Amino acid sequence: MGRTDELVELARLLRQVRLLTVTGPAGAGKSRLALELVGQEVRGKRPVVSMVRLGPRTEPDEIRRQVLAALGETPGATPPSVAAASAAAPDRPENTGRDHLLLLDDCEHVLEVCGRLLTELLPDRPRLRVLATSREPLQLPGETVFSVAGLALPDAGSDTVLNACLRSDAVTLFVDRARAVMPGFRLTHDNAVHVGEICARLDGLPLPIEMAARLIRVFPPAEIVTRLEDRLALLTNGWRLADDRHQSLRASLEWGYALLSPEEQALLRRLSVLAGDFGPDAAAAVASDLPGPAAAIPRLLISLEAKSVITALADTGGPTRFRLLESMRCFGHDRLIAEGEETGTYERLVGWLTAMCLPPHGEAVVPSATLERLAQERTNLTHALHRLQSGTDERQLLLASALAAVETADGRVTGTAGLVAHALNRTAPDSVYRTVALAAAAALAAGDADGDSAFRYADEAVELEHGRDHPELLARLLLLRGIIQHLRNGRTLPAVRP
Structure with missing residues (x-):
């Protein structure tokens, strides 16, 4: 259901290549899609078709016997040349002019075995074509990989x-x-x-x-x-x-998790604290406790993408970003808690985001590039902020202020005003970050046409910052207060930014 385009493209590829691997995450329907494709081939009476389900099999000798049996051969037999096959088995695909299509279903746990077997079989059997399903490619010469994603979701831009x-x-x-x-x-x-x-x-x-x-x-x-x-x-x-x-979503995810290397498992667990999409820098930050250099992170991300654990996002307009499927993130977070790694990983996430939010705290004018960078991490900022809300950690003032800056810059109303107010109420009144949060509250209030509240927040920020040695920030606060005062007097001015 919903795979018509995929079936058309796979049927086209199947006529052009000899090894076609359908990959995708757990539960994407790889096997069902492959079976439907094979069914189409059977109904079209094109190739001779056979199938081997590899899910329950792990022993190389057993797999070899099953595959050769599916091909109508016995282990140890001499690979049939066309001439020998003509004399001994006139109904072989090699002699009837028909291809033999072999479906190998669920290869991901026996990739090495499948690789060796196909490297042996394909060169000696010119009529043999192989369709494989796996969570990652076989990585064999001549292999064509077709990735399957989720079914089409509702279009948010629709009328209803x-x-x-x-x-x-x-x-x-x-x-x-x-x-x-x-x-x-x-x-x-x-x-x-x-x-x-x-x-x-x-x-x-x-x-x-x-x-x-x-x-x-x-x-x-x-x-x-x-x-x-x-x-x-x-x-x-x-x-x-x-x-x-x-049998269950957990069992499906555990199957794939067990096939990862220990370092891949460790990175997956740490990535689970990233609620939105992320770049290699975020991955390196949350995984900075792992042994080995940070330079190894791109390699691990490439490996996790190949194994259908994370997805590389296209058309991001900048450096590559990735995301975890939501169910995989939930599973990874469960494992993170089970391993006792949750607190430390969240601390690294908050520390990384705090460092990103510090420049706006001390600059007279926040550069547009900084706002764009913060906008990329909007979801992760919100997630980390919710994590801090139950305590009095002053860093929530910075995170909430960064979200406010993004919101006022792009005009999206996301409830940030409540987050800023909560941060102001939960943290110490003498926090060094309080003035920037007050400025954020002032800008948001001004955007809601609440001039009195906006001026009160801006005035408090100016008074608090007067006794500190941050002239650039003070200049920005004075400008903000002046703009808000003009707004209260009914003058038209550009949008207010914290």
């Missing part, structure tokens, strides 16, 4: 939520599977926003969407959304006869 959901493949899958267990279920104006959110929070991945849809017999969509906060405990209703790793 319901119309957006009706055009979403992910929502179509959810509704179809929900009707299988509750035939009367319908997508409506009332539940569309919750169904769309369920699919988005599950990254459009078919396996967890199907599990969530089957819960509709017990929970309405709005409650499923709430319960996704503990999705690893919630989504445990895989098909009864499915492989163990497809």
Whole structure:
């Protein structure tokens, strides 16, 4: 469902290459897509088709026997040349003029075995083509890799939520599977926003969407959304006869986690504190406690991307950024807590963000490049700030001020005023960062046309900063107060920035 374009492209590639590997994260539907592709080939009566499921197999000799049996051969037999095959087996693909398509399903845990076997088989069998599914490429000469992502999510720019959901493949899958267990279920104006959110929070991945849809017999969509906060405990209703790793979302993620190297596992756990997309610098910051040089981080990120653990974002307009799928982030965070690494990792995240927010604290004019950099980390700033809110850590003043600067610069209203007010209430009145937070509160109040509150915040900031040795900051605060005073007098001025 929702894979028409992928099927067309895969069918085209299958006629051009001899080794085609379908990759993607856990639950993306790689095996189902490959089976549908093979089914199309069978219905078209083009190649001879056979399949080997590698999921439960780990022994090299067993895998070799299964593959050779699928090819109609016996272990130890001489590879058939065309002439020998003509004499001994006239119905072989080599002699009928038909290709032999071999599907190797779930290769990720036996990559070395598959690599050696295919390196041996493909050169001697010119009619053999191989379609493989794996969470990472086989990395063999001549291999073509086709990556599968989640199904299409509702378009946020649509005229209504319901119309957006009706055009979403992910929502179509959810509704179809929900009707299988509750035939009367319908997508409506009332539940569309919750169904769309369920699919988005599950990254459009078919396996967890199907599990969530089957819960509709017990929970309405709005409650499923709430319960996704503990999705690893919630989504445990895989098909009864499915492989163990497809019985629950946690089992599916554990399968992939176990295939990572110890250093890859450690980095994944630390990346789980990054709620938004991130660059190599953020990854290096949260993983700075790991042994080895920071220069190793790009290599590990490349490896995690190849293994479908993180996704490289395209068209970011700058250096490459990555993101963790939400379910993988939840799993990584569980492992982070289990390993006792949560507190230290969050401290490194807050320290890195604080260093990023310090320049605006002491400059007379905040450069646009600094604002753009802060805007990139908006989600991570918000996440770290929420982490600090229960305490009195003064760094929350800086983080909240940075969010306010981003909000006033791009005009997006995101509730930052409440975060700034909370930081001011929770932290010491003599904090060195208080004046910049007061300036942020003043700018946000001015943006809401609350001139009296804006002037009160700005005036307090000026008075507090008068006794300190930060002339650039004081100049900025005086300018801010002057602008707000003019606004109160009814004059039209440019947008106020903290």
